[in-house]
Amino acid sequence: MRTLVKAAFLVPVAALLLATAADARGPSFSCRGYLHRPERLICNDSELSDLDWQVARLYRKLGGPNGADDDVRDYARDALQRRNDCTSARCIRRILRDEIDYLENQDSDNNGGY
Secondary structure, eight states, X not given: OHHXXXXXXXXXXXHHHHHHHHHOOOOSSXXXXXXXXXXXXXXXXXXXXXXXXXXXXXXXXXXXXXHSOHHHHHHHHHHHHHHHHXXXXXXXXXXXXXXXXXXXXXXXXXXXTO
């Protein structure tokens, strides 16, 4: 009987943990090893991590480093440099949000405004 009670409790808890892990998004890079200050700030802030993930998703959708047009690649390279020059979460947040806006506009332009 005790085993059934344990199993009845553990199964929903395990399902909840798996669902939460599936919803969690981290940054587009590994938070292990040596990190520069902006990367540490992103790794330690869930909002920044999510914004970084969104930037990476949009960039990949537009073709990434090998398939995106020159303007998109140049903008992404410049945004990364500006992000790396940041010393605060506020600065990084602004850069990432600007980049998301730019990439979303590029995506809608490439899809005929849809």
